[in-house]
Amino acid sequence: MINIEFSEADREALHYERYNHPHPFVQKKMEAVWLKSQGIKHMDICRLTCVCSTTLTEYVREYKEGGIEALKVIRFRQPRSDMEDRRDTIEAYFREHPPATAKEAMAAIEKLTGLKRSPQRVRVFMKRMGLKCRKVGMIPAKVDIEAQEAFKKKSLSRV
Secondary structure, eight states, X not given: OOOXXXXXXXXXXXXXXXXHOSOHHHHHHHHHHHHHHTTOOHHHHHHHHTOOHHHHHHHHHHHHHHHHHHHTOOOXXXXXXXXXXXXXXXXXXXXXXXXXXXXXXXXXXXXHHOOOOOHHHHHHHHHHHTOOOOOOOOOOOOOOHHHHHHHHHHHHHHO
């Protein structure tokens, strides 16, 4: 078990952050360390916060090494696409030559960067860049004015 002396200011900060921090994951960390500051046993803290003992020990070590600010750091693994590294090139090309379809964009990305991605991945990437799919409008057919006038006379005369 890790023994730590908590100052009154740290206890108050932990108490405040466990309810008021914007991220729920950080709130859970603050709650666990706050319970530790109240002198509660590790086994009980694990039961109350629904974390395993290894995780609780990690939270306490983080606090011991970096204080409350270290508990606020969120380290989620966020994979990064190879297209993100070439985003500037792709975005500049698409702003100059907007693709009509996702397949056209897919072919352009493959030509520019050599990366082959599915149409769905290309759509997601384009949306992240701020581009969006255009709605295709219909062009009206050629109108026969005489037939329209005849229809209007016929249908309006019944009313």
